[in-house]
Amino acid sequence: MADHRAVVVPDPDDPALVLLTVEEAARRLRIGRTTCFRLVLAGEIESVTVGRLRRVPADAVPAYVAKLRHQPARAA
Numbered sequence: 639m640a641d642h643r644a645v646v647v648p649d650p651d652d653p654a655l656v657l658l659t660v661e662e663a664a665r666r667l668r669i670g671r672t673t674c675f676r677l678v679l680a681g682e683i684e685s686v687t688v689g690r691l692r693r694v695p696a697d698a699v700p701a702y703v704a705k706l707r708h709q710p711a712r713a714a
Contacts, residue, residue, distance in 0.1 A: 657686070657693040666699050677702070 658666070663683065664674035677683045682705075684698035 655696055657688070658696055658699070660685070660692060660694060663694040663699055667702070 655662075660674050660678055661671050663678075664671045667674065674683065678685045678692065678694065683694060683702045685692055685694050687693075
């Protein structure tokens with residue numbers, strides 16, 4: 639007999655998520671995936687390693703935005 643339980647897939651925009659994939663962090667920041675990976679690798683956005691996976695703590699996203707807001711404006 640088949641098991642018909644529903645598989646629950648978490649909503650990537652769920653504010654209760656503690657760790658985000660780099661792609662989910664990029665989506666929240668409205669930037670490209672490659673740009674977000676570059677910021678993570680440069681240490682601009684905090685990230686952690688879980689096994690072989692790279693994850694961004696959910697609170698690192700607003701922390702990065704706050705850091706940007708407090709940087710002096712650059713001349714164009």
